[in-house]
Amino acid sequence: MNVKKQISDFFVERNVSLGDNFVQLHLYTHDKLPEIDPGQFVQIQIPSSIHGWLRIPISIHDAEAEKGKIKLLVQKVGDGSRWISSLHEGAKLNMVLPLGRGFSWPEISLRQEVEDPKNAAFRALLVGGGCGLAPLYYLAKCLEKEGLPFDILVGARDKERLVLANELAEIGPTGICTEDGSVGIKGLVTDHPLWKGVAYTHIYTCGPTPMMKAVAVKAKELKARCEVSLENTMACGLGACLCCVTPDAQGHNVCVCTEGPVFDADELGW
Amino acid sequence: MMNLRTNIGNLELKNPVLTASGTFGYGVEFSDFVNLDNLGGFIVKGTTGQPREGNPYPRMAETPLGMLNAVGLQNKGVDYFIEHIIPQIGQKRDRNADFPARLMVNVSGSTIEEYVEVAGKLATCEEVDAIEVNISCPNVKQGGMAFGTDPKMAAQVARAVRDVYPRCMIVKLSPNVTDIVAMALAVEEAGADSVSLINTLLGMAVDVNRRKPVLSTVTGGLSGPCVKPVALRMVWQVAKKVRIPVVGIGGICSATDALEFLMAGASAVEIGSANFVDPSVTQKVVDGLEAYCRKEGISDIKEIIGII
Numbered sequence: 060m061n062v063k064k065q066i067s068d069f070f071v072e073r074n075v076s077l078g079d080n081f082v083q084l085h086l087y088t089h090d091k092l093p094e095i096d097p098g099q100f101v102q103i104q105i106p107s108s109i110h111g112w113l114r115i116p117i118s119i120h121d122a123e124a125e126k127g128k129i130k131l132l133v134q135k136v137g138d139g140s141r142w143i144s145s146l147h148e149g150a151k152l153n154m155v156l157p158l159g160r161g162f163s164w165p166e167i168s169l170r171q172e173v174e175d176p177k178n179a180a181f182r183a184l185l186v187g188g189g190c191g192l193a194p195l196y197y198l199a200k201c202l203e204k205e206g207l208p209f210d211i212l213v214g215a216r217d218k219e220r221l222v223l224a225n226e227l228a229e230i231g232p233t234g235i236c237t238e239d240g241s242v243g244i245k246g247l248v249t250d251h252p253l254w255k256g257v258a259y260t261h262i263y264t265c266g267p268t269p270m271m272k273a274v275a276v277k278a279k280e281l282k283a284r285c286e287v288s289l290e291n292t293m294a295c296g297l298g299a300c301l302c303c304v305t306p307d308a309q310g311h312n313v314c315v316c317t318e319g320p321v322f323d324a325d326e327l328g329w
Numbered sequence: 330m331m332n333l334r335t336n337i338g339n340l341e342l343k344n345p346v347l348t349a350s351g352t353f354g355y356g357v358e359f360s361d362f363v364n365l366d367n368l369g370g371f372i373v374k375g376t377t378g379q380p381r382e383g384n385p386y387p388r389m390a391e392t393p394l395g396m397l398n399a400v401g402l403q404n405k406g407v408d409y410f411i412e413h414i415i416p417q418i419g420q421k422r423d424r425n426a427d428f429p430a431r432l433m434v435n436v437s438g439s440t441i442e443e444y445v446e447v448a449g450k451l452a453t454c455e456e457v458d459a460i461e462v463n464i465s466c467p468n469v470k471q472g473g474m475a476f477g478t479d480p481k482m483a484a485q486v487a488r489a490v491r492d493v494y495p496r497c498m499i500v501k502l503s504p505n506v507t508d509i510v511a512m513a514l515a516v517e518e519a520g521a522d523s524v525s526l527i528n529t530l531l532g533m534a535v536d537v538n539r540r541k542p543v544l545s546t547v548t549g550g551l552s553g554p555c556v557k558p559v560a561l562r563m564v565w566q567v568a569k570k571v572r573i574p575v576v577g578i579g580g581i582c583s584a585t586d587a588l589e590f591l592m593a594g595a596s597a598v599e600i601g602s603a604n605f606v607d608p609s610v611t612q613k614v615v616d617g618l619e620a621y622c623r624k625e626g627i628s629d630i631k632e633i634i635g636i637i
Contacts (some may be wrong), residue, residue, distance in 0.1 A: 063361050064361040066608065066609060072635055103630065104606065104607075107606075109393040109394060112391065112393075112394050112395070112553065112606065113391050113396060113605055113606060114605070114606060155608060172589075266332075291386060294389055294398075294602075294605045295352075295354075295358075295360065295604065295605040295608075296605075297354065297358045297608065298358050299352065299354030299359070299604070299605075300398070300400070300605060301400045301403050301586060302349075302388045302389035302398060303386070305386060310382070311382060312386075317358075
C-alpha cells in the first residue's frame with residue numbers, strides 16, 4: 060500500500076505509566092489520517108538540544124485512523140524518549156507518518172465465507188518482547204478484526220520487565236515466558252510448549268534481534284512464513300539518507316525504513 | 330513582485346534554495362511534503378559508474394546538533410539512474426510550473442575515468458540541468474576525498490569532466506583541507522561554472538559501552554547545524570577570491586541561516602540534514618526568503634548576495 064505520508068501535530072490525551080521503563084501515550088490529531096498498517100512507524104520531533112536533534116522513530120502501538128487516534132509505547136532509553144514519555148495531557152507532538160512497510164497476512168476478510176479453506180489454513184503466532192510487543196498489539200487487533208486465528212507469546216527477562224502481557228491477553232490467547240521463571244513458563248520464547256501443540260502457518264515477531272533470529276529458525280523448521288520487524292538506527296525514515304540499511308538475502312543493502320521495518324525473514328541476509 | 334531568481338553560471342534558478350546530495354534522495358521521497366518545482370533545484374544522490382553497496386551498518390551517529398554519516402555512496406549506478414530513476418522523478422514534477430526546479434546530479438567516482446563516464450552519460454540526458462562533481466566524499470576509500478584535498482588532482486578531475494559535460498558544472502569542495510580557497514581557485518581555473526561548499530567535516534564518535542567506534546568505518550562525515558559557522562567562514566573566504574558563483578552548504582535549517590550564506594557571498598544554498606528533521610523545510614526556507622525580502626523592501630535577492 061502506498062498512502063501519502065504527512066506531517067501532523069498530535070496532542071496527548073492520556074499518558075499511562077506501565078512500570079518503571081514504559082509509558083503508553085494515547086494521542087489524537089485534528090488532521091485526517093490515512094489507513095495505518097500494523098508494523099508501520101512514526102518519526103517524532105523532539106526539542107532540539109545538544110542531547111538530540113533528529114526525529115525519533117517509534118512503532119505504532121494502536122491506531123483508530125478514522126478517529127484521528129494512535130497509541131505509542133515509549134521505552135525510556137535516551138533523552139529524547141524520556142522527554143516524550145514525560146509529556147502530560149494536552150502536550151503537542153509533531154510526527155511524520157505513516158512510515159514503512161508493515162506486517163502482511165493473506166487477503167481473507169470476514170466478508171468471505173468462514174468455511175473458506177484458506178481461512179482454515181491460517182493460524183498465526185505473534186512472538187515479542189519489550190517494545191517489540193507494541194506493533195504486535197496492533198497486529199493482533201487487526202487479525203482479530205479480520206477473523207483470523209492467532210496466539211500470542213510474550214517473553215521477558217523477569218516479572219518486573221514484563222510489559223503489555225495483560226493488554227495482549229484481552230485480545231487473544233497469550234503465553235508468557237520469563238528467563239527466571241518469575242511468571243509463566245521458565246525459559247526463552249522458543250521453549251514454550253505452544254510451538255508443539257499448534258501447526259502455525261504464520262509467525263510474526265518483533266523484539267531483541269537474538270530473539271527474532273531464534274524465532275525465525277523455529278519458523279523455518281515448521282515451514283511457517285515468518286515476518287520480523289527490525290529496529291535499525293535511522294535519520295530520515297523516508298528512504299533518502301540510506302543510514303538504516305540491512306543486507307538482504309542477495310547481499311544488497313536495503314533501507315529498513317522503507318523496504319521494512321517488517322521483512323519476510325527469508326528476504327534478510329542475517 | 331519580489332525577484333528571488335539567481336544564477337549559477339549560465340543556469341538561472343527560480344530561487345536560491347537547492348537540496349544537498351544524499352539528504353533528499355531522488356526528490357521523489359519528499360514529494361508528499363514539498364512541491365519539488367517550488368525549489369530552485371534539487372541535487373540528487375551521488376551517482377557512480379557502477380552500482381555500489383556502500384559501507385556496512387552502522388552508518389550514522391547522532392552528535393550534538395549534528396550527525397555523522399558513513400553511507401559510502403550507495404547507489405545503483407548511472408545507467409540505472411538514467412533508465413529507471415529519471416522517469417520516476419518526472420512523474421513527481423509539477424507540469425504546470427512556469428519555471429521548473431533544476432534537476433542536478435551529484436557525480437562521484439574512484440578514478441578520473443569514472444567521473445568522465447558518469448558525466449558523459451548525463452550529458453546526453455536533457456532532463457539533467459547541471460552536475461555537481463563530488464571530489465570531497467570522506468566515506469570512500471579511493472578517490473572522492475583524495476581528489477578533493479590536492480588542488481592539482483582536483484583540477485585534473487574538473488578539466489576531464491569539463492571536456493565531456495557542456496552544461497552547468499558545479500564542483501563540490503571538501504572542508505578537510507588547509508586552504509579551501511586554493512582548491513576553489515584550482516577548479517575555477519579548470520573550467521568549473523561554480524563551486525559548492527562545504528561537504529561534511531571528517532569526524533568520529535565512540536560507543537563507550539561497547540568500547541568501539543559507533544560507525545562501521547570508524548570515521549564519517551559531520552553535518553548539521555554544528556558545522557554552520559565553519560561552512561559560513563569558508564564560503565565567505567572563497568566568495569571573496571573566485572569569480573564564479575559559490576553555492577553555500579552547511580547546517581542550514583531556516584531562511585535566516587540561508588540569508589547568512591547569501592550575505593557571505595553564496596549565490597545559492599543547499600539544505601542538507603535539516604531535511605531529515607523537517608521534510609518540508611525547503612519550502613519553508615523559500616517562503617522565509619520571500620518574507621524577508623518583502624519586510625526589508627528588497628525587490629531582487631541579488632541585492633544582498635555577497636554584501637559582506
